[in-house]
Amino acid sequence: MLIGGLQKFSLINYPKKTSALIFTQGCGFLCQYCHNPELVLKKRFQPPIDEDTVLTFLKKRQNQLDAVVISGGEPTLQKDLIPFIKKIKDLNFLIKLDTNGIHPKIIKNLLDENLLDYIAMDIKAPLDKYKLITQLDLGLNLIEESINLIMSSNIDYEFRTTLVKNLHEIEDIEKMGLLIKGAKKYFLQSFVPKVTLNPDLSSSKAFSDEEMEDMRKTALKYVKNCFIR
Numbered sequence: 001m002l003i004g005g006l007q008k009f010s011l012i013n014y015p016k017k018t019s020a021l022i023f024t025q026g027c028g029f030l031c032q033y034c035h036n037p038e039l040v041l042k043k044r045f046q047p048p049i050d051e052d053t054v055l056t057f058l059k060k061r062q063n064q065l066d067a068v069v070i071s072g073g074e075p076t077l078q079k080d081l082i083p084f085i086k087k088i089k090d091l092n093f094l095i096k097l098d099t100n101g102i103h104p105k106i107i108k109n110l111l112d113e114n115l116l117d118y119i120a121m122d123i124k125a126p127l128d129k130y131k132l133i134t135q136l137d138l139g140l141n142l143i144e145e146s147i148n149l150i151m152s153s154n155i156d157y158e159f160r161t162t163l164v165k166n167l168h169e170i171e172d173i174e175k176m177g178l179l180i181k182g183a184k185k186y187f188l189q190s191f192v193p194k195v196t197l198n199p200d201l202s203s204s205k206a207f208s209d210e211e212m213e214d215m216r217k218t219a220l221k222y223v224k225n226c227f228i229r
C-alpha cells in the first residue's frame with residue numbers, strides 16, 4: 001500500500017459514524033480541479049506512511065472509532081488493497097471506500113468478499129465530458145460498470161459530483177442524472193477555489209447558491225435524494 005496520509009479522526013466522512021481516513025497515493029485521473037495534487041502527481045508524493053504504523057494506530061483506536069475511510073488518490077489502484085482492507089475488517093471497523101470508479105473489477109471483488117460497508121463514487125461529468133475533466137481517455141464503460149455494480153449492491157452508497165463553473169454547465173446535471181437514474185443518494189458539491197491541479201482554476205468562480213439549488217432540483221428528477229454539500 002502506498003499511503004500518503006492518515007487523518008486520525010473525522011465526524012463527517014462516514015455518515016453518522018466516527019472515522020479515521022487513509023489517503024492512498026496515485027490516481028489515474030488528472031481532474032483539473034483536484035485539490036490533492038500531492039496524492040496524484042508522482043513527483044509530489046511524500047515518503048509513504050508504513051502500513052504497519054497505520055494498523056498499529058487503528059488497533060489502539062478499536063474501541064473509540066467506528067469506521068475507516070479509504071480515500072485517495074484512487075484506492076483501487078493499490079495492488080494489496082484487498083488484503084489491507086481484510087486486516088482492517090479483522091479489527092472490526094466499518095469500511096467506506098471513496099472511488100472514482102475506474103476499476104470496476106476491484107469494486108466487484110470487494111463487494112463479493114463483503115469487505116465494504118459504504119461506498120462513495122465520484123461522477124465527474126456526463127460521459128461525453130469525462131475526458132475534459134479528468135484529462136484521461138479511458139474506457140467509459142468502466143464508469144458505467146462501476147455505477148451498475150454499486151447500485152445493485154446491498155450496501156449503502158452515494159454518488160457525488162464536484163461542480164466547477166466553466167467546466168460544468170447546468171445542463172450536465174440532466175445527463176449525469178440519467179447515468180445514475182434511481183440512485184438512493186446524490187451529493188452535489190460546489191467547487192471551492194484553492195490549490196488545484198490546473199492552476200488556472202484556482203481563481204475560478206464557484207456556482208452561486210441559487211444555481212446549486214436549481215441543479216439539485218434538476219437532479220431530483222432522476223435520483224431519490226439529492227443534497228448540496
Ligand code: SF4
Nearest residue numbers: 027029031034073100
Ligand atoms: S479529484 Fe480526480 S485527480 Fe484528484 S484524486 Fe480525485 S479522481 Fe484523482
